Amino acid sequence: MSEAVTAKNYLNHESTIKSWLLTVDHKRIGVMYLISIIVFFTIGSFAAALFRLELMTPDANILQHETYNKLFTMHGVVMIFFFLVPSVPAVLGNFLLPLMLGTKDVAFPRLNLASWYLFMTGGMLALGAVILGGIDTGWTFYTPYSSTYANGNVIMAAFGVFVTGFSSILTGLNFVVTIHKMRAPGLNWFKLPLFVWAQYATSIIMVLGTPVIAITMVLIILERGLGIGIFNPALGGDPVLFQHLFWFYSHPAVYIMILPGFGVISEVIACFSRKRIFGYEFIALSSLAIAFIGFFVWGHHLFVSSQSIYAGMIFSILSFTVGIPTAIKIFNWVATLYGGSIKMTTPMIYALGFIGLFLVGGLTGLYLATLAIDVHLHDTYFVVAHFHYVMVGGMVFAWLCGLHFWWPKMFGVMYNEAAAKVAAITIFIGFNLTFFPQFILGYMGMPRRYHTYPEEWQVLHVLSTAGATVLAFGFTVFFITMFVSLFGKKDAGRNPWQATGLEWTHADSPPDPHNFLEDPKVTIRYAYDYEDESLYAEEGKEG
Amino acid sequence: MNFGFPSFPEAASEYAKQVDWLYAYLNIVTTFFTVGIIIAIIIFSIVFARKSEEDRPKGIHGSVPLEIFWSVIPFLLCLVMFVWGTDLHFQNSKAPADSMEFLVTGKQWMWKVQHPNGKREINDLHVPAGTPVKLTMTSEDVIHSYYIPSMRIKRDTVPGRYTEIWFEAIEPGTHHILCTEFCGTEHSRMIGTLTVMAPADYQEWAGSGAMGDITVASKDDSGPMLSVVEQGKAVFTETGCAVCHIGGGPAQLGPSLEGVFGTEEELIDGTKVLVDEDYIRESILNPAAKIVKGYQPVMPPYVGQIPEEKMMQLIAYIKSLAEESTANEGEI
Numbered sequence: 001m002s003e004a005v006t007a008k009n010y011l012n013h014e015s016t017i018k019s020w021l022l023t024v025d026h027k028r029i030g031v032m033y034l035i036s037i038i039v040f041f042t043i044g045s046f047a048a049a050l051f052r053l054e055l056m057t058p059d060a061n062i063l064q065h066e067t068y069n070k071l072f073t074m075h076g077v078v079m080i081f082f083f084l085v086p087s088v089p090a091v092l093g094n095f096l097l098p099l100m101l102g103t104k105d106v107a108f109p110r111l112n113l114a115s116w117y118l119f120m121t122g123g124m125l126a127l128g129a130v131i132l133g134g135i136d137t138g139w140t141f142y143t144p145y146s147s148t149y150a151n152g153n154v155i156m157a158a159f160g161v162f163v164t165g166f167s168s169i170l171t172g173l174n175f176v177v178t179i180h181k182m183r184a185p186g187l188n189w190f191k192l193p194l195f196v197w198a199q200y201a202t203s204i205i206m207v208l209g210t211p212v213i214a215i216t217m218v219l220i221i222l223e224r225g226l227g228i229g230i231f232n233p234a235l236g237g238d239p240v241l242f243q244h245l246f247w248f249y250s251h252p253a254v255y256i257m258i259l260p261g262f263g264v265i266s267e268v269i270a271c272f273s274r275k276r277i278f279g280y281e282f283i284a285l286s287s288l289a290i291a292f293i294g295f296f297v298w299g300h301h302l303f304v305s306s307q308s309i310y311a312g313m314i315f316s317i318l319s320f321t322v323g324i325p326t327a328i329k330i331f332n333w334v335a336t337l338y339g340g341s342i343k344m345t346t347p348m349i350y351a352l353g354f355i356g357l358f359l360v361g362g363l364t365g366l367y368l369a370t371l372a373i374d375v376h377l378h379d380t381y382f383v384v385a386h387f388h389y390v391m392v393g394g395m396v397f398a399w400l401c402g403l404h405f406w407w408p409k410m411f412g413v414m415y416n417e418a419a420a421k422v423a424a425i426t427i428f429i430g431f432n433l434t435f436f437p438q439f440i441l442g443y444m445g446m447p448r449r450y451h452t453y454p455e456e457w458q459v460l461h462v463l464s465t466a467g468a469t470v471l472a473f474g475f476t477v478f479f480i481t482m483f484v485s486l487f488g489k490k491d492a493g494r495n496p497w498q499a500t501g502l503e504w505t506h507a508d509s510p511p512d513p514h515n516f517l518e519d520p521k522v523t524i525r526y527a528y529d530y531e532d533e534s535l536y537a538e539e540g541k542e543g
Numbered sequence: 544m545n546f547g548f549p550s551f552p553e554a555a556s557e558y559a560k561q562v563d564w565l566y567a568y569l570n571i572v573t574t575f576f577t578v579g580i581i582i583a584i585i586i587f588s589i590v591f592a593r594k595s596e597e598d599r600p601k602g603i604h605g606s607v608p609l610e611i612f613w614s615v616i617p618f619l620l621c622l623v624m625f626v627w628g629t630d631l632h633f634q635n636s637k638a639p640a641d642s643m644e645f646l647v648t649g650k651q652w653m654w655k656v657q658h659p660n661g662k663r664e665i666n667d668l669h670v671p672a673g674t675p676v677k678l679t680m681t682s683e684d685v686i687h688s689y690y691i692p693s694m695r696i697k698r699d700t701v702p703g704r705y706t707e708i709w710f711e712a713i714e715p716g717t718h719h720i721l722c723t724e725f726c727g728t729e730h731s732r733m734i735g736t737l738t739v740m741a742p743a744d745y746q747e748w749a750g751s752g753a754m755g756d757i758t759v760a761s762k763d764d765s766g767p768m769l770s771v772v773e774q775g776k777a778v779f780t781e782t783g784c785a786v787c788h789i790g791g792g793p794a795q796l797g798p799s800l801e802g803v804f805g806t807e808e809e810l811i812d813g814t815k816v817l818v819d820e821d822y823i824r825e826s827i828l829n830p831a832a833k834i835v836k837g838y839q840p841v842m843p844p845y846v847g848q849i850p851e852e853k854m855m856q857l858i859a860y861i862k863s864l865a866e867e868s869t870a871n872e873g874e875i
Contacts, residue, residue, distance in 0.1 A: 065728045065729055065730075065731070065732075066728050069725075069727075069728065069730070136727070136728070137725075138725050140725075142685075142686060142724070142725065144684075144685055144686075144702065145685040145686070145725070145726060145727060148685075149651070149684060149685050149727060150727070151728075232702075233701075233702045233703025233704075234702070234703075238703075239685075239686055239701060239702060239703070240701060273591070273600070274593070274598060274599070274600055275600050275601075275602050275603070276602035276603070276604070278603055278604075278605050278606075279605035279606070279609075279610055280604075280605065281605070282605065282610050304688060304697050304698050304699050305686075305699045305701070306698075306699055306701050306704060306706045309632065309633060309636050312629075312632070313629050313633075316625055316628065316629060317625050320618075320621040320622070320624065320625050321618075323617070323621060324614050324617060324618055324621075327613065327614070327617045328610065328613065328614055330580065331609075331610075331613040332605075332610075334580060334583050334584060334587070335603075335609070337583075337584065337587035337588065337591060338587055338591070338603075339591060339600055339601065339603065340587070340591050340600050341591065341592075341593040341594075341598035341599075341600045342587065342588050342591045342592050342593055343592075343593045344588070344592075352584055352588070355580070355584060356577075356580075356581055356584070359576070359577050359580055359581070360577060363573040363576060363577060364573070366569060366572075366573065366621065366624060367566075367569055367573075369621075369624070369625075370565065370569065370624045370625065370627075370628030371628040371629050371631070371632035372561075372562050372565060372627075372628045372629075372631035372632045372635070372695075373562065373565060373566060373569065373628055374628075375632065375695065375696060375697050375698075376562060376692070376695040376696070376697065378688075378697055378723065379688060379690075379697075379723040379724060380723065440550055443551070443552065443566070444550075444551070444552045444692065445552055445690070445692025445693075445719060445721065447690065447721050447722070447723040447731075448723075448725075449725045449730060449731075450730065450731035451730075451731045452731045452732065453731065454719060454734075528602070529602070530599070530600075530602060531599055531601065531602055533599075
């Protein structure tokens with residue numbers, strides 16, 4: 001690489017604000033998503049910190065009921081729709097997909113920019129609803145509470161979710177077309193990185209599922225704004241219909257929120273075991289299986305809703321079925337470690353942490369698929385804990401893992417490994433301390449969304465709040481470490497981890513505005529060919 | 544209250560104990576896999592730690608027999624959970640025929656309860672031990688959910704329809720009643736205490752005093768205590784239902800309600816419908832929705848005219864008409 005070429009990259013070739021706001025470069029759009037979702041993540045975290053503090057005592061101390069309800073609603077809406085859903089697909093997916101496929105950009109770059117604007121518009125509407133008085137429906141917007149009884153700006157927030165939905169749909173569409181049509185010569189389906197497979201499965205859910213939540217939000221707006229009876233029985237509607245529509249999207253949506261994470265973990269485990277992934281085809285196809293079966297399990301959210309017990313039985317067995325492809329992934333990752341050359345870098349710590357936490361999150365899902373057990377646990381802290389083990393222990397860990405792994409590629413800099421490891425381990429400990437007690441609370445019967453609670457449960461709540469404090473400290477260390485690294489020397493090198501994948505072997509760090517100086521041709525025998533000596537020779541040449 | 548380190552809720556019914564056995568099975572299976580996999584990760588991380596940057600481990604493509612092995616074994620273990628959990632749930636889904644029936648109405652933010660003998664209470668529930676207790680529930684406004692953790696039962700109360708749960712407490716004691724479906728500002732205050740009493744104590748408690756000390760009680764409550772069925776009969780008479788629905792003469796405008804509950808009615812379009820609580824409710828509020836074969840849609844809708852609690856009493860009375868007629872048949 002000549003000096004002149006490495007000096008010019010996607011970050012510095014233009015630097016005006018306008019050049020960012022009007023960019024159609026997938027990498028810049030990825031970075032814009034990154035900044036946006038960090039802002040949303042911070043807002044959602046502060047809401048959580050506030051109500052977690054309140055929950056240290058059984059009585060209401062620092063918040064009123066109304067405020068408490070608005071805070072957990074804000075936490076849920078912001079974290080799910082504006083952080084988790086876009087976290088890996090919109091940030092890492094946007095940044096990496098064209099690089100991994102060996103192409104210049106996604107199939108529809110302008111549409112990609114439009115997606116970001118839709119996302120921000122939706123986000124501003126939702127935040128606007130919060131600033132102008134808040135909403136207290138919970139992120140689930142259950143009717144007829146949300147459509148008739150709730151106070152606050154339900155219409156505005158629902159419209160925000162509606163608009164953001166289009167961002168998801170268009171991003172999904174963009175990715176599906178890109179993966180189908182723009183792979184580099186020689187890069188056939190079974191040579192694709194598993195990250196791409198995971199994005200593909202996710203994108204399909206986004207395209208097929210998101211319209212349903214969008215329509216559902218419109219129905220809420222119609223009932224609340226115009227009094228058209230859809231969900232409220234007093235107007236001739238059916239309140240449980242809403243739950244069917246909502247979960248028809250929102251259960252697959254939790255796969256939107258976790259599948260991309262699986263993709264990240266596959267990349268990182270292979271790289272730091274320096275070994276091709278065990279059972280590639282099974283991991284790849286299990287993503288599609290999860291995406292498919294995931295559409296038929298929504299009824300497990302309705303076991304106590306007055307749904308027929310026979311429907312409950314069908315949804316129960318289907319919910320167990322979706323666990324199997326997930327188990328396959330975990331076993332294959334662990335099998336990949338066997339006989340590898342394992343290096344405990346920060347991304348690897350996050351990846352192994354992910355497996356442990358996601359294991360707990362996934363296995364506790366079995367409790368909720370079991371009819372007689374779910375009746376007891378439904379809407380208790382057990383569900384809260386299960387959900388956070390999957391979403392934070394799973395997806396947030398995967399997001400952190402991916403950020404640490406591709407950080408040198410994105411910004412050309414390396415962070416301080418020691419500080420990053422301290423953050424990783426602190427987050428892991430804090431997370432477990434926060435959420436493990438909530439499983440116990442759940443089986444005791446502690447309902448979710450309770451501002452006050454019977455005093456015998458206080459000890460477990462105090463433990464949980466203590467854990468949240470540790471967690472907050474871990475995240476602070478993480479943010480500082482990453483932020484400081486940006487001002488360091490841009491000397492990460494093209495392939496600091498000696499990883500396979502076109503983004504490492506064929507693109508600079510940070511990449512050129514057009515990704516590759518010449519179009520890559522793929523000659524690898526299979527994905528993750530870590531036995532290929534040229535991988536190591538390349539890095540040797542640069543160093 | 545016990546301020547030690549709580550870890551497990553009391554199991555106050557046989558059913559609750561059975562749920563706990565299933566829970567134990569799940570705990571064993573999931574702990575085995577969690578611990579096993581974490582140990583494998585730790586061992587592999589140590590044994591296969593990178594010794595030199597020159598390490599080039601040999602890749603393994605995969606193994607179909609292994610994939611089958613670790614798909615089938617977990618699936619079989621899950622199948623046990625499925626069968627066991629479903630069986631338990633099905634067994635518990637229908638209350639025994641000899642249950643005492645209590646009426647529960649959820650409302651922001653309280654539970655209104657009526658005992659079979661007509662006594663009322665709010666939030667709290669007093670029941671006799673050793674007797675199956677069935678709660679027939681609905682809501683006046685949003686969806687709530689009636690939850691008794693120590694019985695391991697929970698059911699949403701849905702406006703516009705009836706749901707039921709039942710339990711049989713083993714011995715006297717007190718337990719939490721909680722609302723578990725978020726229902727607005729004072730959701731976490733929608734709680735009460737279940738008091739299980741010795742049957743004799745319950746008889747004394749329920750038979751004593753007026754119909755209850757609650758503010759929402761209607762004017763009937765000042766008089767002598769009337770049972771739910773008797774109150775339902777009063778509603779039936781006041782509303783004028785008897786004119787068309789009792790008697791069975793040829794001039795009668797509506798189908799007779801005697802003996803009809805629990806049977807199937809044929810509608811004008813030929814379909815059959817089970818006469819249950821939800822069907823009767825709908826036929827009162829919106830009679831035109833389902834017309835019984837042989838009748839004209841002449842009944843006016845009663846939407847907004849009968850409060851939820853009176854509706855439940857009315858239905859209890861119509862149900863009692865069916866019980867009477869089967870009893871009579873038995874005598875003949």
